[in-house]
Amino acid sequence: MRIVRLANFVTPSSGGLRVALDELGAGYAASGHEPVLVVPGERAREEETPAGRLITVPGPLVPGLGGYRVIAARRPLRRLLEELRPDRLEVSDRSTLRWTGAWARAAGVPSVMVSHESLSGLLRLYHAPARLADALNRATAAHFDTVVCTTGWAEAEFRRLGAANVVRVPLGVDLTAFGPGRYDAGLRSRLTRGDEALLVHCGRLYPEKRPDRSVLALAELHRAGVPAVLVVAGDGPLRRSMERRAEGLPVVFLGHVPDRDRLAALLATADVAIAPGPVETFGLAALEALASGTPVVVSRDSALPEVVGDAGVAVADDPAAYADAVRRLLAPSDPPRRAAARAQAERYGWGSAVEGFLAAHGLTRTPARPR
Template identity: 45%
Template sequence: MRIVQLANMYHARSGGLRTVVDTLGRGYVAAGHDRVLIVPGVKRSVAEDEHGTVITLPGTPVTGGYRMILRAEKVLDILEELNPDSIEVSDKATLAPAGTWARERGVRSILFSHERLGEMVANRTRSKSESLQKAAMRWTRKIVTWFDEVVATSAFGERELALAGATNIRRVPLGVDLETFRPGTGPGSVLMRATATSRPGVVCLVYAGRLSHEKNPQAAVEAVRVLRSWGVDARLDVYGSGSHYASLCRRAKGLPVTFHGHVAQRGNLAKHLAHADLVLAPAACETFGLAALEALACGVAVVAAAGSGAAELVSQDPGGLLSCRVVHGGARPGAGIAVPPTGPGMAAGVLELLTFPARERAAAARERASQFPWSASVGRMLAIHEGAERTVDAA
């Protein structure tokens, strides 16, 4: 079977989206399928390797160094040449017409929903205009009818699609590389520090992600300010780059916050995560929270924004701050907590999680991450590409 993946906003530093698209693509090839990826770039090129074919088309520069293919016609012409059996579109904007192209030709089509469009528009425009929200919903109602299946990664991600009237939603949680992202055992790791006597009471926090408005990194910085005002010796390491870098540096002035920039190698990021006491995931619009899952795999508990997809990964009550000692399904206590996505909210979550011993947090976090191997995500996606019944959906 030939599977063609289409992705906009695909970039060397695009983090989650690129990780998802590439990992699924490698899984398709490993299963014996022919995989082609079409993405934007500076100029047109075609490259082939053991993971399939990558076709780059000239894209228009947009925010943060990203590019977008604005004219679907260029992509549709290539699809005609490729003659795919199934297409997977990771874009709700200019590449969405590929769904109607596929339907007219009897080609299977999947829309992979990486974000809630209404919230993305609000974040990009810095406006909660009712007219913009209605326009986003009208567009979502239209495009979900163009595809055979629409994939969401969480209950949070599904809600907007359901409100748009989609009846073809499949839930496919993302995965994590459990070999690359694993608990640290060397000097400086959280478990080693838990038994050390030096620098008692220091709380090492990490934020890993894009430094942009929708990711809400300012809440992580403010959490440090609040914790220190409460007498907690909190430190924050920030891994990522983006348009908010300068403003965050100004906000963090006088605080023990260190900006390390983008970390290209996943293995290096894993080592940094494994040295944290806790990871902060303050993005309220996160539809899954891949960085949060990677932290869990490293044995590090996560303070997540209430109501987000990341909150579903870590908290007994993803809707808000409750004692995570109360067990009623989901993640084991100590893996994480859902809190209001503000400085005080994040700070309160940090204090709550620190009431669990480090080894207990590490075991709970790793146990939760082990429920999300990439092999399960690839298997579900292949079943959808092949038109399998809905029994493959995640619970």
């Protein structure tokens, strides 16, 4: 089956969404299906990748979002969809691409919308009325045959509206690329001195991610006399303000880390990871830390408590609370703490995620003959 997938806000450094698109596409291809991913870019191009065919169509930059683009022109996209003749349509954006659900229904193509973000949570951060999120979520559920949510937390904003076409399918983590065996003593010696703890913040530096909480937590730790270093792996429009906030503190800004081996070594070498985003619907970076054997401090307002379980600590949106949780995780303990983190991550393999997404499409690993 040809599964055409549409996504906005995708760049080579766009974090979890890009990872999910790549892993699911590769899984679809390995299952005998034909994945085709359509994303916006500066200019049109087409290429073959391990995750299937990748088609880039021209799309405008969204002001203030640090380089993200969207597919805004409907007519060219409609023509492309007609040319591709999908057997299934999978959409990963609820803004400018919602209309494609109606196109799919008219064309007789089963459709799936993947909810990668919480509209209720995002609009709450920007003090928008809750009824706006409800209206948009009702429209999403009405336009698509199935809505896939990755956690119960993400599912709740649809369930409370009475949407009956919502299914829950967790994402996964690469349990081979990320593991405790990636620990790098040399890296640790370059980043820390003596008894300093190594903390890591991994994620895009965008307002909804609340990355400043990690720097503020480090400041709280230092005020309490706890020696620690923070490494920030990620980039975005808040980087400059975070660098100013971090003046006088041992904070290392790496920017986006495209090398997976380098990232895996950092996560496995860290003592604690911090994931403060209050509207995370899944949190792939936190799960990669767990797979590396590193416990995580997360926002209790997000879906991450559901994902990290007992392998982390969930706290209120307060720097002092994050610092206190870090101290708890740094306290002397038996080695099973790191083993528990790894065991929690092992509940989330990409194989299960691929099967769940295919099931949402009404497909299996033995595809029917394409049209």
